[in-house]
Amino acid sequence: MLHPSYTDLMAKINERNLSKDQLVSRYSIVIASAKRARQLVNGDEPTNSRISPRPLSNAVWELFEGHIDVK
Numbered sequence: 322m323l324h325p326s327y328t329d330l331m332a333k334i335n336e337r338n339l340s341k342d343q344l345v346s347r348y349s350i351v352i353a354s355a356k357r358a359r360q361l362v363n364g365d366e367p368t369n370s371r372i373s374p375r376p377l378s379n380a381v382w383e384l385f386e387g388h389i390d391v392k
Contacts, residue, residue: 324381325381325382325385327347327350329385330350330381330384330385331347331350333385333387334350334384334390334391337387337390338390338391349391350384350391353380353384353389353390353391353392354377354380354381354384355377355380357379357380357383357384357389358376358377358379358380359376361376361379361380362376367379367383368383368388368389369382369383369385369386369388370382370386
């Protein structure tokens with residue numbers, strides 16, 4: 322199970338995007354996380370405060386902390 326939870330992650334992303342439309346699709350989070358995890362696997366350095374050996378966990382925390390954004 323990934324932490325933060327989907328609901329926490331969705332609330333945090335929508336909080337940052339008040340001027341844009343609300344994010345309503347889990348698909349958007351999955352795609353953004355997968356793209357970032359692939360970048361981490363290919364050698365990018367994680368920018369989040371909680372470094373994990375798992376690229377997907379790092380990608381989810383980067384989304385939660387606002388280092389990357391969902392478009």
